Amino acid sequence: MELFAVPDVPEVRPGDDLAATIRDRVDLHEDDVVCVASTVVSKAEGRLFDLADFPAGPRAREIAANLEAVAGEEKDPRFAQAVLEESVDLLMESPFLLTETRFGHVGVNAGIDRSNVPDHDLLLLPKRPSESAERLRADLPADRVIVTDTCGRPFRHGQRGVALGWAGMQASRDWRGESDRDGRELGVTVESVVDELAAAANLLVGEGDGGTPVVVVRDFEWGDHGGSDNLYRDVEGDFVRQAVRAWGYEHE
Structure with a gap:
């Protein structure tokens, strides 16, 4: 697949037609994935x-x-x-x-x-990022939109791109029931595709003053896999969250 930043995106103001801003600057294909930084989505939505x-x-x-x-x-x-x-x-x-x-x-x-x-x-942040993604998708020639942000990760230094909302595609690609190269059946592998695409896009969006908040992913293929929109863990099964809740920070 190929990724490229949409050039010359101006400062976005409340009420701006963000979809029109994107359409005017890039020739989109139907199967493109358009990754839009939550920063400009929030600005357009007056947040x-x-x-x-x-x-x-x-x-x-x-x-x-x-x-x-x-x-x-x-x-x-x-x-x-x-x-x-x-x-x-x-x-x-x-x-x-x-x-x-x-x-x-x-x-x-x-x-x-x-x-x-x-x-x-x-x-x-946008109030409901997946609804924001759906509105953009309705006004763009591309069928798939991801609203992205950056955040840190437990157990690792540094930030990386993540998906906050998405439309036109499922969040996760499910490999369970398929086999590895040795014929062993996969039992737990669910791939967070929207996060991976958001992270790839963030390499072009950057973290400073680059002014490239929109990235197009071209020729990404989902493949013959199932999928789901279960991106966030249920509280009952999120053992890290439970441990964090029980933990207290002590300082001298």
């Missing part, structure tokens, strides 16, 4: 806010005070309030905030961004 929009309640002030004690630097309780309002579950509150968003993604600070936001303090 820009200021800290003043989140007056801090008692819980947010408590969290900010604890983080300040750990980090040794001032923490704004209004940011903690924004994180709380964007989350349905607070897994860790020290030494950083690890939360579950309303659409199931687990990440630091509910994915709230403070970079590449020229006129505001905060950029929140």
Whole structure:
């Protein structure tokens, strides 16, 4: 397959027609996968806010005070309030905030961004990224769209691209019941294709000021496999989440 960034994407503003912006800059094929950074999706959807929009309640002030004690630097309780309002579950509150968003993604600070936001303090993730992907798909010649973001991973340094929402394809490719080269039946292998494509796209999107938030994946073939949309683990079977909940951070 081939990946290439869509050139000359301008600064996206609230209310902009993001699909038209993409269509005007690239000749898309029907079977392309269009990977769009959540940053520009959020901007088009008006998910820009200021800290003043989140007056801090008692819980947010408590969290900010604890983080300040750990980090040794001032923490704004209004940011903690924004994180709380964007989350349905607070897994860790020290030494950083690890939360579950309303659409199931687990990440630091509910994915709230403070970079590449020229006129505001905060950029929140799209409310429902798969619905965002579906709207883009409806207005693009391509049949498959992935809304991407970057986040860290347990047990490894560094960030990588992940899928927040998708449309026109299933999230995971299921290899269970198929055989390896020695004829052994695969029993557990479910491949998170949308995450893999998001990570590949992120190599071109980058993390700085490159201005390439849209990447086209061409000639990706799903193959003769089953699939599912079960990207996020159920809480009952997520043993890492259970362990994190039971763990408490101690600092001197």
